[in-house]
Structure formats: structure tokens, C-alpha cells
Amino acid sequence: MNSPKIFAGSSNLPLTKLVSEKSKIPLGKIELGVFKDTEIDVWVEDDVNNSSVFVLQSNSVPVNDNIIELALIADALKRSGSHKITAVIPYLGYSRKEKQTRRGEPISAKVIADLIIASGINKVVCLDLHADAIVGFFNVPVIYLSALEILADALKHENFKKPLVVAPDVGGVKRARNFAAILNAPLAVIEKHRQVDVRDRMEVLSITGEVSGDTAIIIDDVISTGGTIVESANALAKKGAKKIIVCATHGVFAGDAIKNLEASPVDKIFVTDSIKNDAKSKKIETVSVSGLIADCLKDEL
Numbered sequence: 001m002n003s004p005k006i007f008a009g010s011s012n013l014p015l016t017k018l019v020s021e022k023s024k025i026p027l028g029k030i031e032l033g034v035f036k037d038t039e040i041d042v043w044v045e046d047d048v049n050n051s052s053v054f055v056l057q058s059n060s061v062p063v064n065d066n067i068i069e070l071a072l073i074a075d076a077l078k079r080s081g082s083h084k085i086t087a088v089i090p091y092l093g094y095s096r097k098e099k100q101t102r103r104g105e106p107i108s109a110k111v112i113a114d115l116i117i118a119s120g121i122n123k124v125v126c127l128d129l130h131a132d133a134i135v136g137f138f139n140v141p142v143i144y145l146s147a148l149e150i151l152a153d154a155l156k157h158e159n160f161k162k163p164l165v166v167a168p169d170v171g172g173v174k175r176a177r178n179f180a181a182i183l184n185a186p187l188a189v190i191e192k193h194r195q196v197d198v199r200d201r202m203e204v205l206s207i208t209g210e211v212s213g214d215t216a217i218i219i220d221d222v223i224s225t226g227g228t229i230v231e232s233a234n235a236l237a238k239k240g241a242k243k244i245i246v247c248a249t250h251g252v253f254a255g256d257a258i259k260n261l262e263a264s265p266v267d268k269i270f271v272t273d274s275i276k277n278d279a280k281s282k283k284i285e286t287v288s289v290s291g292l293i294a295d296c297l298k299d300e301l
Ligand code: R5P
Pocket: 096, 130, 168, 169, 171, 172, 200, 202, 220, 221, 222, 223, 224, 225, 226, 227, 228, 229
């Protein structure tokens, strides 16, 4: 029986290395490449016969390539004799499309879950999904982690008075309520409207809750274009919030997100390293989920 290893997909090597160091599970040897026609090439160099292995891959940009790469790594490990393959997916791509909002749409999160599992994965570890129900899309056991405590911990160094936790949309109320409970703060909820026929565009319709406090702390699962955060911050500033802090598990920062967040009334943004973050902004601080994931993997050995 070979010893457990953790294999890194190409999406987030820094996080995989940290998880490996903290869990003492060695990194597996794997060669990843791309053919001229853009197909992905995978070669597992280690002998993994009869072993329990982990693969860490965030479905971040390039989303589709990273999903396919994960599936190919899992298949290679299975064909090399691994008896248990656990996929650690700190950020699950397509998770924001977990239901149909109009006829004719796919349920993309379900398709991705099926695709990943079909490659031979026996267990999944994931983190702060867009909706908790997505856990049930995987027909294998799922360990569902949350970075809320880590994000709340990061706020301890911030100097603020009378914090108010804000859910930037109705779908995020449960997450925001949990965060408010950790911080022992009141809750406000923004009602946001997204046009179904215009991608990545939203507007704030109303805010439920008293925004007279000093600091508003917006909590979200993901920042993609930054539109949700910028519009929410504008609305909160108009209502009198003096300081605006954002906490989000996944920092995608697509398109002009950084530029728009820089120009917004947001003072500080905390994200985790669930996605490798090269985004340059003095407003952004990254906290690590490596310890959380490492502890979880140690329990799995
Ligand atoms: C949506 O419901 C999510 O929770 C996020 O608020 C949203 O996906 C963020 O996207 P963007 O940054 O493009 O507004």
C-alpha cells in the first residue's frame, strides 16, 4: 500500500503547498501540460497503487480548463490504482447557476458535479458554496467547510465601532446571519435585482435594516465582476455607513473588478486563498484557508 499524497492541479499551487506543509501529506509528482490544439495532458509520475490520494483544484479562471484538468487527473489516479480519490475543490466553478431562473437554462452546478464524479472521484471537500443545496448534487460524500470563522477572525485587527453585517442579496441571508452571530452584530439585507437578459449587471432595490451604524460589513460568497459589492457599497454609503468592509470567501475579480472596487466607497476587502490571487489592490487582504483544509485532510487519513 502506497502512502497518501496530495496532487496539485494547475489552478492553485500556493494553496496546495501550504495544505501539504500543514497536513504533512507530501505533494504527489504530476506533470501537467497543454497540447498545441489546447487539449490538456496529464501524467501521474508517482506510484499511487492501492493508495488514498487528494487532488486540489479550484475551478477558477480558466474555469473550463481547470474543471477538465481535475477530471483528467482523477481518471489518471483511478487507472493507476488509487483506491480513494478525494477532490478538494476550494472554489466550485458554475456554482452560481444552481437553479433555473427561466425556461431554457441548464442547471450548470449539477452538470459540473456529475462531470467531476464521473471521473472516478470518491469524496469531495468544498468550501462556502453559492447555495448549500449544491452539496446534494454530488452523488458521493461531501465535506462542506466554511471560511466564515477565518474571515471573522481577520476582522479582529480592524478598528471599527457598531458593526452592521449586510447580506448583499436575499440568497445570502443565511450566510450573513451566521456571520452576524459570530460577530455579535445586527443584520441588514439588500434586495438586489439582476436582469436575466444582461449578464453581470445588478441594481440595488432596497435595504432592510437600520444602516445608521459606523461600519457596514458586507459578507458574500464570491466577488466576480465586483458589481454586487460596488452597488451595495454605494447604497450603504448613501444611507450613512461611514466605513465599508467586505468579506468574501472567493475572490474571482473578473474583468474590471479591481478598478471598480478601487473607485468605490469600499475601504477594505478580505478574501481567502481559495482562488490564487494575483490581483493588485491595497484594499484587498487575503487570509488563508490552508489550515482549515489541512485539518480536514488529516481527519481523512
Ligand atoms: C450572487 O448571488 C453571488 O452571491 C454574488 O453576490 C455574485 O455572484 C457576485 O458577482 P459580481 O461580483 O459579478 O456581482
